Amino acid sequence: MTPADPFGADALRESTLLAWRSSPTRLREDAATESDLAVAGYRDRLLTELAQNAADAAARAGVPGTMRIRLDGTRLHVANTGAPLDRAGVQALSALRVSGKDAVGGPAVGRFGVGFTAVLSVSDEIELRSTTGSIAFSAARTRDELRAAGLEEPERGLPVLRLVWPIDTEPPPGFDSEVVLALRPGVDGDRLLRQLADDAADLLLELPALVSIELAGETVTRSERPLADGLTELEIGSRTWWQYSAGPSARWLVPVVDGRVRPVAADVLRAPTRSDEELSLPAILIADAALQPDRRRLMPGAALAHLADGYADFVAALPESQRLRLVPVPGFARGEVDAVLREAVLWELTGNPWLPGADGRALVPGSAVVLPGLTAELADLLGDVIPGLVGPGLSTERDAQPLSAVGAHRIGLAHLTELLAGIHREPDWWGRLYAALEPLVVDSVAAEELAAIPVPLTDGRTVTGPRTVVLGHDLGSPRHGIDMHGVHWMRLVHPDAAHRLLGRLGAGTATALDVLSDPALLTAIEDVDLDDHTATSELADSVLQLAGAASGAGDLPGWLGRLPLPDADGLLRAADELLLPGAPLAGVLVEDSPFGTVSSALVEQFGEAALRGVGVGWGFTVLRAELPTGPEQDLDDEDAWWSTLADDPDVLLAVRDLDLVDADAWPEALGLLASEPATSALLTDRLGYTAWWLRRHARVNGVRLGAMRQADDRTFEGLLDVFEHRDAVALSGVLAADRVDGVEMAELLLDRLADRDRDPSPAVVARTHRLLAEATAAGVLDLDELSPPAAVRTLSGTLADPADAVVLDRAWLAAAVPPELLVIGDLPSAAGLAELLDLPPASEAVRGEVLGAGRRVSAWDREPAAVLAHVALGLALPEGTLVVHDRLTVRLTGAVRRDVELPWWVDEDGRTHCTERGLFAGTDAERHAD
Structure with missing residues (x-):
């Protein structure tokens, strides 16, 4: 068929x-x-x-x-x-x-x-x-x-x-x-x-006309879903694309995974199916293009540039954070077609608005500004400072290359610093800016680029660069609650702008103590117009707030006492001329003291600690001076104390106003000094001004403190009276020392030794003479400043006329001179004592002639009794001649004239004369003399 x-x-x-x-x-x-x-x-x-x-x-x-x-x-x-x-x-x-x-x-x-x-x-x-x-x-x-x-x-x-x-x-x-x-x-x-x-x-x-392909029993389908701004989502099997139709000539597509675009690394021109024209664009291009009959290559002379029209709209339709992923990055083109299309796409992107700005508007990349590392916080602050600023989502380091490809202008921290110069913003804006900039300062280069960033100060000024300013450490925190606006004497960063970034950029740091110790504050205090109530009130408020914050941090400078504060009557007076209400110091001062009472309103507002810190009195005030160079602190009798110093002290600490204490109130005043840690510490410094002044000028029951001793100090018992006070132990530094430490002490002891109403023991007398002699030998005493005593205390305890007395300087003379004429200390220091008391040594004032020949021994080791004496006393036998007498009689001449029987004697030729019993006495005396 x-x-x-x-x-x-x-x-x-x-x-x-x-x-x-x-x-x-x-x-x-x-x-x-x-x-x-x-x-x-x-x-x-x-x-x-x-x-x-x-x-x-x-x-x-x-x-x-x-x-x-x-x-x-x-x-x-x-x-x-x-x-x-x-x-x-x-x-x-x-x-x-x-x-x-x-x-x-x-x-x-x-x-x-x-x-x-x-x-x-x-x-x-x-x-x-x-x-x-x-x-x-x-x-x-x-x-x-x-x-x-x-x-x-x-x-x-x-x-x-x-x-x-x-x-x-x-x-x-x-x-x-x-x-x-x-x-x-x-x-x-x-x-x-x-x-x-x-x-x-x-x-x-x-091929959009196809919706499914079944192959070997498995079907691949395509579905479409419209998105915003002209995008269409395509799902084909398990894969997803976003598509954008840029007019009738071109479709652009990009793969999407989990909602994020995945740019293609390499593809080909599709017209509409795949050709052999290789492309390096980040998106797939499906275009209406004239191809040769085999559909592999473009026809010679085919127009291409127009295919890029609308690409910027495609990119603008994407989420902001993903737009740069569709910018072709620099690289070698894959061929002539790729080169033409890349150039056309970049031209399209450069001249059209699609780049997300910090203010939410789309920017044309050619006029956009990129600050790498921009954050949302920083973008919010800089949006009106830098026109055309690209948003933070596209300001990372990985975005630098695509942004550069489309002509966006990249600036660094140095350029940002220049843009910030001259702008006026509130301090809290600057504080937020520093916090937002801190993550960008990753090394010393970045820090140097910000070296000229503006910094607002507490006085309302904005200065250039952090290296000339100071951060008030924790002063603006709620814990202290200090209003720093009145701190105009220091280039102090406004507390609302204070941030640790400024410290990294070279700003110094200052505690409340540092701010109060700035010499510029002294100038501000001295220059404040006392007739300007606002100026004086602001200065006082700032200083007192800082003083409260500095409580316990260390000693404040003494010149803060010059700060003018209102007294109880509203009159301005220096802080150190005021007392707190109920101050115990008021009870020990003379009636006509220059102190007033500070305003009770200030006490309620700032507290007693702050007021005491600037010198308002409660107890005694401690003056502090760094590196003083002379008696310039307006302290009583300061010149005399300064003359006792070998070198200028690094720090002078001294209790002020001791000369204003009522003479009858010293027991109470001393108790007040001992009760305050700041003043009690100075009482133990014997060389310091405070203890020195109290020893010299303070009197209890008419007696200088320096003329009294602790009850358990028996060094000068019978010469110095005991100081009776509940705080006597704490006051040891203001009492007499257990040594002779100066001319005043020497004069006191010489006077007390010559006082007929005193009855010191022979041991105290000898010890006192020894200490006086040692101080003379050590150069502590200048004998030109001392007058010889009118009477001297002898071994017997009686007073002798210096014209009759001698100082014992040789042991064998102790038994030769009557006790009522003999002045003793110890033998090694006898010469110094004789010089101090202007007395002759006994060896010069008394001569002796041995009567009787005695038995001459050629050497000490030949005399059994001498050997026994030295062995018993643990001494080595001396060299020389020994003369042993049954009875040793010496005829004395000079200050003492008589014949006296003695246990031993040394004649002018150095021979020792003794009795057998006297060997022990003489040997023991030699030992002590040595």
């Missing part, structure tokens, strides 16, 4: 055979052309070409395009829905050089044109089944026709797609057309299916 021929296939075949018979050259040309298209132009494009035909059929029919691909043994079946085969299509298939394109609802992508030759890559026996009729192409039947016509088979092979035969086979139910390919021997069907499966998703992306 002859098959129906609705498309005139038989006539077409006869016409082609007639042309070949008429011109064998035409046969060879057709064979060569078909071979070239199959082997070169349309290699590896089997599914692409069949999908294009299917998409065009669906578009013609206005239905969603579907494809089904299956393998039946060695036969590959590719079915599709859409417009069925028609006469024009059959003519296009068999004509080889003619395409049946027709714009139906938009540009057609190809309908049975030369691309169908791709089937020849796997098959020589092809059927095209359709609901309107079916045809076949066959290499075997074409060969038979050539033989029947007497034509030779061309060297390049048979032109299989030139001769068409009608067939009766229909497409499967549910489909309008089906291409059936009998696979050529050697073609692996399963492998072919896998290759076709790899192309399925791309084809659904490129």
Whole structure:
């Protein structure tokens, strides 16, 4: 039975055979052309070409395009829905050089044109089944026709797609057309299916008329969902793309994973299916572009730049944080087409607004400014300072390259510092700016770039650079609650702007104590206009707040006492001329003391600690002076104390106003001094001004403190009176020392030794004489400042006329001189004592002549009694001559005139005379003399 021929296939075949018979050259040309298209132009494009035909059929029919691909043994079946085969299509298939394109609802992508030759890559026996009729192409039947016509088979092979035969086979139910390919021997069907499966998703992306491709039982579908700003979300299988149609000429797509775009690394121009024109753009371009017949390359001279129109709108439609991912980064173009398109895309991006600004508006990149590391906080602060500032989401280091590619201007911290110069903002704005900038200062280079950043001060000024300012350490915190606005004497950072970044940039730090110790404050105090109530009140408030914060941190400078404060009557007086209400100091001062009482309102507002810190009195006030150079502290009798110092002290601490104590109130005043830690510490410093002044001037019961002793100090017992006071132990430094420490002490002791109403023991007398002599020898005493006493205390305890008394300086004279004439200290210091008392040494005032010859011993070791004496006393035997007497009588002349019997004597020649009993006495005396 002859098959129906609705498309005139038989006539077409006869016409082609007639042309070949008429011109064998035409046969060879057709064979060569078909071979070239199959082997070169349309290699590896089997599914692409069949999908294009299917998409065009669906578009013609206005239905969603579907494809089904299956393998039946060695036969590959590719079915599709859409417009069925028609006469024009059959003519296009068999004509080889003619395409049946027709714009139906938009540009057609190809309908049975030369691309169908791709089937020849796997098959020589092809059927095209359709609901309107079916045809076949066959290499075997074409060969038979050539033989029947007497034509030779061309060297390049048979032109299989030139001769068409009608067939009766229909497409499967549910489909309008089906291409059936009998696979050529050697073609692996399963492998072919896998290759076709790899192309399925791309084809659904490129050909919007297709919605699904079923292959080997698995179906890949495409769905669309409109998004905001012209974006469309495409889902094909498990993959997602965002699509943007930039006019009729181009569609842009980018893969999306978990809501974030994933720029493509490399792709090709798709027009609409894949060509061989390589691109390095970050998005897929599907464009209406003029391709050569094999659809692999662009036609020479084809216009391209217009395809980039709208790319900026595509980028602007993306989330702000992802826009830069679609900026082509610098790199080598993959070819001429890529170079043109890259340049056009960058030009499009550079001149159109799409870059997110810090103020929320889209910026044209060419006029945008980028601050690397910008944060949301920093952007909020700088939005009106830097016009065109790019938002923080696109200001990271990884964004630098794409931003540079589109012409955005990058600035650093140094340029930012320049932009900040001269602007006026509240201090808290600057504080928030420093906090926002801190994360950007990662090294010394960044710190140097911010070296000139403006800094607001407490006095309302804004200065350049942190290196000249000081941070008030914790002064503006709620814990202290200090209003720092009145601190104008120091370049102090406003507390609302204070931030640790300024310290990193070179700002100093200052505690409340540091601020109060600044010499500029002294100048401010001295220069304040006492007639300006506002100025004096602000200065006082600032200083007193700081004094409260500095409580316990250390001694405040004494000159803070000059701070003018209101007294109880509202009159301004220096702080150190005021007392706190109920101050115990008021009870020990003279009636006409210059002190007033501070305003009770100040006490309520700032507290007693702050007022005491600046010198307002409660007890005695301690003056502190750093590196003083002389008696310039206005202390009583300061010149005299200063003359006692060998060197200027590094720090002078002294109790003020001791000269204002009432003479009868010293017991109470001393108790007050001992009760305060600051003043009691000075009472133990004997060399310090305070203890010195009290010893010299303070009197209890008419007696100077320096003339009294502690009860347990018996050094000068009987000469100095005991100091009776509940705080006597704490006051030890203001009483007499247990040594002779100066001319005043020496004069006192000499006077007390000559006082007939005193009855010191011989031991105290001897000890006192020794200490006086040692002080003389040590240079503590200047004898030119002392007058010889009118009477001297002798060994017997009586007072003797200095003209009669002698100082014992030789041991053997102790028994020779009467006790009532003998003044003793100890033998080593006898010369100094004699000089101090202006008395002759006994060895000079008394001469002696030994009466009687005695027994001469040539050496001490020859005398048994001498050996015994020295062994018993643990002494070495001396050298020299020894004369032993039964009775030793010496005739004394000089200050003492008499004959006296003595145990031992040393004559002018150095010989020792003694009795046997006297050997022990003389030896022991020698030991003590040594």
